[in-house]
Amino acid sequence: MVAQGGGPTAVINQSLAGVVLEARRFSNIESVYGACHGVAGISPENIVDLGQETTQQIELVAAMPGSALGSTRDKPDTRYCQEILRVLQAHGIGYFFYIGGNDTADTLSIVSEEARKASYPLRCIHVPKTVDNDLMCNDHTPGFPSAARFVTQAFAGTNLDNAALPGIYLAVVMGRHAGFLTAASALARKYPDDGPHLIYLPERVFVLEKFLADVKAAHERFGRCMIAVSEGIHDASGTPIVSQLVKNIERDEHHNVQLSGTGALADLLCEEIKSKLKIKRVRGDTLGYLQRSFLGCVSDVDQREAREVGKKAVQYAMQGAPDGSVTIHRIGSYAADYKLT
Incomplete structure (x- = not known):
């Protein structure tokens, strides 16, 4: 399951494409679902099967500003999370990738903790995004x-x-x-x-x-x-x-x-x-x-890094890494490395 939270940006759909296209490379991932309007779309099962979309369609969406799946600023409480987990279990979801900023990371942390309490093996990976550029442990963040x-x-x-x-x-x-x-x-x-x-x-x-x-x-x-x-x-x-x-x-x-x-x-x-x-x-x-999402000012570097954090999130999840957030680390001029923090 992949979702987008918080304010849209000019490149957040590159991260979405990164998650979807990278997930398709792994034979043990049978389906890739998208939650419409973030966690708010999971409980009412407002989800779409992204596995049915062609690579060309995904690439077209990737180049668009705004959040293609829709977004939310909902902050789940315990009952909210229990409903989320019920739907995820019903669809056999083992990985949850949530693209967003600080509030999105907080939300994913709550979902991760509730899954742990319920002994549900759900791997939660946060994919960074914020125009404010204020996510901890990052040199800079996609969207900024x-x-x-x-x-x-x-x-x-x-x-x-x-x-x-x-x-x-x-x-x-x-x-x-x-x-x-x-x-x-x-x-x-x-x-x-x-x-x-x-x-x-x-x-x-x-x-x-x-x-x-x-x-x-x-x-x-x-x-x-x-x-x-x-x-x-x-x-x-x-x-x-x-x-x-x-x-x-x-x-x-x-x-x-x-x-x-x-x-x-x-x-x-x-x-x-x-x-x-x-x-x-x-x-x-x-x-x-x-x-936030002005089409005429999109940075090529921003697009490339936004795509990469989505891909890295899937790679870390498939390697069995613990729950965490993908972070960007500068290693030179216009060069960055990625870690799970």
Whole structure:
């Protein structure tokens, strides 16, 4: 059984193809099923027989952005897992490959533990994916390079727009606890006066007064100011800035604040700039879903590595390795090795 969880990316279907096509190489694997919408599709038996698909069809799907099987953010409890195991046993499933990020890895860990308690011989392998680039033990993660390319190109283009019609431009970039995507905006700089002129990451405490002083100084120096802000910026107590500015905050099944589900952070920071600094030409954007699965910015390296982690997951499972997660380790420029962690 293979499934996809969490936010889609531009290359997650390469990992799906890697799992499916590699599994076909082993004669002792009789069937390859796909769970529609992650673990949420297993209990109601919303599953498809991927063994019926041709290699050509799988390759076409691999090149598509988004999650072809559908996704979910469900976090199973014990009863939920028992239903999952019931369906897996009914279909004779011995291997479960779950493609996703941190929350997906947590979910798979719960399923693995419940299978152990039930004495059900289910091998669970996590296949990494996240545009945030924040999975432990990885040099980088599939999905991030393509998303980073989008962020870089978005800022490079907007920089030229902003230079032609000077003002203040602010864009909120994905990254709850990790600033890798936001930091990628710096790659848009070619000349000393290119934007972004200011970058704010979740790894640093955000102080509104200092932010306004920074914006004022940059605007006076360059005659304009471009700002990259991580959605996860927070105060000294760790409270997200967006939750301080917005009264009703939505949370997902993993109790995470929905940081990119609204353009409120960009709008409110822009309003602070307008009202406190008395600057009229201020514009804000939230890059949102665009950065996750943008078709025109897919990295070849990202595609290749996403395919490889799917293949490696099957290889480790068939070698009898214990439950774990496939991880990427840098061994040189544009060269990586893969391990089960």
